[in-house]
Amino acid sequence: MIFMTKIIGDALPNIPWQDKPTACHEPIWRYSGNPIIQRHGTVIANSIFNSAVVPFKDSFAGVFRCDDRAVTMNLYVGFSSDGLDWEISDTPIVFSGEKAVTAVEYRYDPRVTKIGDRYYITWCNGYHGPTIGIGYTDDFKHFVQLENAFLPFNRNGVLFPRKIRGNYYLLSRPSDNGHTPFGDIFVSESTDLVYWGRHRFVFGTAPFASSGWQCTKVGAGPVPIETSEGWLLLYHGVINTCNGFVYRMGAALLDREHPDQVLCRTKYYIMGPEMPYEQCGDVPNVVFPCAALADANTGRIAIYYGCADTVTGVAFTTVDELISFMKSHSI
Amino acid sequence: MIFMTKIIGDALPNIPWQDKPTACHEPIWRYSGNPIIQRHGTVIANSIFNSAVVPFKDSFAGVFRCDDRAVTMNLYVGFSSDGLDWEISDTPIVFSGEKAVTAVEYRYDPRVTKIGDRYYITWCNGYHGPTIGIGYTDDFKHFVQLENAFLPFNRNGVLFPRKIRGNYYLLSRPSDNGHTPFGDIFVSESTDLVYWGRHRFVFGTAPFASSGWQCTKVGAGPVPIETSEGWLLLYHGVINTCNGFVYRMGAALLDREHPDQVLCRTKYYIMGPEMPYEQCGDVPNVVFPCAALADANTGRIAIYYGCADTVTGVAFTTVDELISFMKSHSI
């Protein structure tokens, strides 16, 4: 395979992978063993779905959203040797830190970003409403919680995997205190991961009549993948049908030095709920990408996504597939 | 088979058909090969569902609602030799006409009515909100768009297949600009398909306590079939459950010379979402009839309907089955 867009990052030879089925004409294809994590993946789990997976030592570690059988939301650590078969803890992650910060009502929808040797976790944090929590771990055993990045109400906080022009950059989607029927993506900067500012609009919803699948809200998905073309951002877009929201996946390219500048963005969605495990579950019709592994050597990308807010799936693509699709079906 | 109600129209010996299964006690039965058109029936399709099918030359032609992968709504032409296996175009229909009329935001939910030798298309047309677009073709290659019949907001415009007392007649359902939670059927007249008036109420929703499936809204479905008993109108009725709208199919008989007079109307629905492809999809629990073929020789009727706003199904009945059912379960 010749690929032209270069992933800026490490090789990941053990990335989970299946070749594209010959009958598939789409830029992304599902893992044949989906869902990789069932709803009762742990004894107390009602559902395990929005996953945050990273290479860790010679294998993989992750932080998982697990709603327990009380349907309370929390974060759990998990490990896997192949990225597909996961052992997930039965007890939620305990964060050390200032009590005013760690005493939260709930945690959900984590992302994990490696910066240097440290693994930062960002998630939706229940502090008088949903906002963006930040913490870190060096070993997936001990976790430290930092200050919340923002005031409520916010969701889908995603940290860039390196400093840009000297600052940390954090994507997020300002929200309200319910099932928010709107939502645009912004980026904020920080020198120290405590104080945030220089907030900039990145992109918002698209018109119903020209790109309906993302006309109600959009939110950042996995940690952006740095490529020679720009930051590759997978995101979710939502349309509000008469019978509820449908969550689908799209992709955008952001400028490497000025991530609030959008270079390219899919007019077409790249994956939507079509399989029974995506169409049926606690929240029907949800495909929600939260993590991606990328192999700089081959351009392969494995995407982890929540299915119907109930189980976890994996899908595959390559940086070339995705970027060529984006360029030919851009907004 | 002896039948007592006569279909006023042409013989259609090649109408798609399956006999009623012996175990079936209902007035309508599904085609065993449903859905006949899958959601990715064309390369760019997200879904193909509300179909408008007519006999054309020795085979069949149709105008299809296809939402592409941007989930934008448009009309596409298709052809079939047997009415079941369809070739649908990858590019939307282009209408010629006055630019102020053809420059619309979206087109969806077409119906095709043959009057004389011309095939008229009516659809939901995005002109500052949904309204009823009208166009025609003689050959399913060249399409001309006429003036919108009405001001916004309107949906489910269905043209009668002949003039009545000298005028064209058009059914429609006034709406609002969202997921309209109400809706009654009206009929309007025109001498020239441009100016419309003499609007009359035909029928509306039924009380929740006596015919709940049609208590939220009703809308005309396929082009009415003229019979010796009256115009046979298949329509959809909607109930609003705590988890969304459910769309089912009913039937009414309208007076042949005064179509605003309802002779009979089903208290019971005649088909509802029960199959997985009707219960799951982009909009769960939708059975939405948009076209019907009828054979005057045998009384056979083949109904095309959208399933869960995602795929297309076919169901069968006969004029006698339907009218005897209507008469024994009338409102």
Added chain:
Amino acid sequence: MIFMTKIIGDALPNIPWQDKPTACHEPIWRYSGNPIIQRHGTVIANSIFNSAVVPFKDSFAGVFRCDDRAVTMNLYVGFSSDGLDWEISDTPIVFSGEKAVTAVEYRYDPRVTKIGDRYYITWCNGYHGPTIGIGYTDDFKHFVQLENAFLPFNRNGVLFPRKIRGNYYLLSRPSDNGHTPFGDIFVSESTDLVYWGRHRFVFGTAPFASSGWQCTKVGAGPVPIETSEGWLLLYHGVINTCNGFVYRMGAALLDREHPDQVLCRTKYYIMGPEMPYEQCGDVPNVVFPCAALADANTGRIAIYYGCADTVTGVAFTTVDELISFMKSHSI
């Protein structure tokens, strides 16, 4: 007074009039005797507010919206020698006509348009929801009702006072079945006042951030006044505050031969609710213009408007005041 814009129409030397107060810097000024009609202006009246006044013989006649003490809405005829002091009937207008047309649930918000020697009345007509009723009288004694112009749901139907390029022209504002929180102005054509078509968008709401007073909905007010510059249309615009709608008055100029083309439109409102009788009443904070008298000799204009959906007021301007204001504060 030298005036540059010419009113195309009749002289009206007995037009009600007060000169502009010297301290007034605004394009419109209120009659010092406002409100001219009190809420109990007739024995059975709860409120009399949205008036339709025309010169008639040597004096004035009008059709009034009076909500009686059951708060049911209907039309009543009234007469006045000076246009300020009115005698209004205690019994509603009875329309002759086809029973399917005249048997309506309510009538409100009339406008009266003289075309030739006939006085046409358009109003919001309750036929399975609000739509535009049309009738006429030659003598303000006998009234004939014609077909409804449109399907429901519609309000604020206003007929142009002459045929344009051979057709009748009717402004209206498509609505929903409640306290519609949206609304744009359209124009439709007819050859015979029965069948209507060639519907065109005229203008809609303005952005909240640039002309907030008209960001929720707009609707045509009095019958347009033909001037050498174009059709002068007074209209209402609405903003939705946290404590309800506020209705104010604006003005637009429409092309004389193509009334869907907007030549000019006020960014600033020209009158809003400021007086106690405009701020308090059955619906607080409403200024709703429904009629205007114009004197071609002097350019004087007397505007009749409903106040707080309770009483009737009059305000004055001249065609020059208004058009110079429009041109200097246009959107």
Added chain:
Amino acid sequence: MIFMTKIIGDALPNIPWQDKPTACHEPIWRYSGNPIIQRHGTVIANSIFNSAVVPFKDSFAGVFRCDDRAVTMNLYVGFSSDGLDWEISDTPIVFSGEKAVTAVEYRYDPRVTKIGDRYYITWCNGYHGPTIGIGYTDDFKHFVQLENAFLPFNRNGVLFPRKIRGNYYLLSRPSDNGHTPFGDIFVSESTDLVYWGRHRFVFGTAPFASSGWQCTKVGAGPVPIETSEGWLLLYHGVINTCNGFVYRMGAALLDREHPDQVLCRTKYYIMGPEMPYEQCGDVPNVVFPCAALADANTGRIAIYYGCADTVTGVAFTTVDELISFMKSHSI
């Protein structure tokens, strides 16, 4: 089997039963032949779901909610020799009684309580809105309707199976006139089943952050089972997701002499919609328990529950399983 909690009641040796699958780690397990009643279980049925089943003579009788094909709601009697295979009537139950009481708009969601030798039925009764209807039968052939227990709006009325401190006790959930988005459980007393009073709050919803599955509303399910530990109440709890309500099952223990005192209540749900017939149907994602059989000899309990408002399922547990689960996962 040694069991420690004693069911206060009769032996029921023919209770439907399947042993717990070895792989099952949950307190309740589904019948392998679910659903036991299909949606078209009778010729006119659209759906048969919320069942009220009791031992009757040597077999079983029941009162079923069947929505017919008009989707009107009514009660139907049924009989079964094994509690799993049911014969359900095609015609609704006719109640004798005062006409002002029996002339109702609809009946749904029945419960059947045996007190002495009489079978009392409570249900949601359409009298100017939903309220609690009460009737009785001695033979499941003749049915008598008594006065409604309450004013509208109320649902989920469940009668205790004996008098407590001399009075009848009735659980219920005050509601509104729509798809009520709130709801707590109350208990009321009566000396004669006609006049009700001494209304007490029993328990309400739980906080979203600590027991989310029951944060929107709760309602009593089957007739409480008397045990040595207290009244065992199965109930439903609801969460409102962005795509609709999810109904799950929980359990509580109420004091035997003061049923408004809650001794214990599950923080975790005990069963939720996971099977296709629970996730898909006329109302997706509904598990709604309405009846339970209990065998005092073995502690076995068979729970009947509605699935997706469409079909009927059965699940099994024992009093010990349930109470030990409740005690280890209590709010």
Added chain:
Amino acid sequence: MIFMTKIIGDALPNIPWQDKPTACHEPIWRYSGNPIIQRHGTVIANSIFNSAVVPFKDSFAGVFRCDDRAVTMNLYVGFSSDGLDWEISDTPIVFSGEKAVTAVEYRYDPRVTKIGDRYYITWCNGYHGPTIGIGYTDDFKHFVQLENAFLPFNRNGVLFPRKIRGNYYLLSRPSDNGHTPFGDIFVSESTDLVYWGRHRFVFGTAPFASSGWQCTKVGAGPVPIETSEGWLLLYHGVINTCNGFVYRMGAALLDREHPDQVLCRTKYYIMGPEMPYEQCGDVPNVVFPCAALADANTGRIAIYYGCADTVTGVAFTTVDELISFMKSHSI
């Protein structure tokens, strides 16, 4: 004055009174000194409005809704020698009784009914939502609270001033837990003021198109006045305008022995918000009658009503004025 309808009750020679102004053509006229109680009528009062006034010894006593400056709602006792000038307590009424009953969240909108020598108070009582509280006093010094009549949600509980066919009768209006946008009047019976049943619908809202002022909700006002024609019930009716609810007053006649039977009911309202103190205040546009004094000797009636949820007004009528108006303007 000759009057034909006889008030069944005591003479009340010191009833507050003003003769009807000669210019008044309406059935009710306001006291010229309105409002009789200002919003800061006590030091801690934000507003004092919905009053319950009765003759007591040789003068008058009352129970008042006073919202204090925390805008918390409670009941306060007051006394007056002339019924117009009131001394109202600074501290709320303390009720003795069972703690589970008296420990309520709020009390508002009282009515006082004398039955025998005892003064019963009914009010809207905050027990897990609004319901109907009942208490009594013999001396307006000591107050005892009984059981709540109903489950939540209910408002406007009004007790008839004598037993009817052996039972107590209580009017009420089932509600929801917010600013209820619906509401009909029901009547319930009790033998002991503790257990209530035999609930019957009395009357509901009227159609928007025929009696719009009472199309959204209706609720009982003062204690019914027994007359030779039937129970004279003053009530409030509400319409929902685009800028909020408007509360007006109407009247009905109920059968003396079967109070659920409506003999007559005003199509026209009898008083609506027209004065500044009725149109402006904490809740604009509210006229809310809560008490009435009647003199059997003269037929005079003095009505106490809340104005804009802020102050208290008085209006006058006679039984003959009212009943002749009702009969000539009945629904």
Added chain:
Amino acid sequence: MIFMTKIIGDALPNIPWQDKPTACHEPIWRYSGNPIIQRHGTVIANSIFNSAVVPFKDSFAGVFRCDDRAVTMNLYVGFSSDGLDWEISDTPIVFSGEKAVTAVEYRYDPRVTKIGDRYYITWCNGYHGPTIGIGYTDDFKHFVQLENAFLPFNRNGVLFPRKIRGNYYLLSRPSDNGHTPFGDIFVSESTDLVYWGRHRFVFGTAPFASSGWQCTKVGAGPVPIETSEGWLLLYHGVINTCNGFVYRMGAALLDREHPDQVLCRTKYYIMGPEMPYEQCGDVPNVVFPCAALADANTGRIAIYYGCADTVTGVAFTTVDELISFMKSHSI
């Protein structure tokens, strides 16, 4: 006058002032010349209401919210020699700064905080929704805009008048994108007025049943006044009646070194809409404090507040009046 609480700040001998009327029993009294600024206070003004006033040189300067006659919101500078009679500019303030920051949709509800010799302005700033804008001026001629403090959606940003423990502190109220029906007060810190963090909850709404006037939302008002007891914060509280929001004024004391710690807070409101200019206007029933002057010598405080979103009023109190009232009527 002896006063016990000391204002920490400058003497302001020319503070506007009127002594407390003898009949007044309340902690705050209105200026007898209210409103001090009328709605048409400038030629282009529709309304001038939420004012930010500070001592400047020997007189006073201010930044005013003026909605012009397009009802667009912007900030205008004004000057006054006595704090009561104001000259307000006809053209909005122009801010210099980075274009991405200054190019906003609207500006409203300013506060002005003097820190050192610089006057900082915070306001509600339209950047893809309402957020908190920050700028400064040294001379009220040249204005510089800094970065927005937060992501949308936020309102009522108020800066403390000195650094606390080395950091700037900013109060705000997270909101949604409409007429937010909720709202709590938070405080955030910054080292440089660009990057903000360490967000802490300060206080939120109070229960409806115990302090109803502030049960819907609360928001900081004028810049906190430092006193020997703590930071004196005037704020607004809102209740949602059936006819709209009512805005009233309350007060709280915050710890001087840890402003997220509430020492005291009024259960009673201290001023509410009672005057015609507070009850009627573009948004009825609004008292909205935005600025306060304080004289350290006398303890006098002059409060500037918006009235009905239309005009500007002034009220007076002293630090002793206020704090003794707070302490005796605390939550």
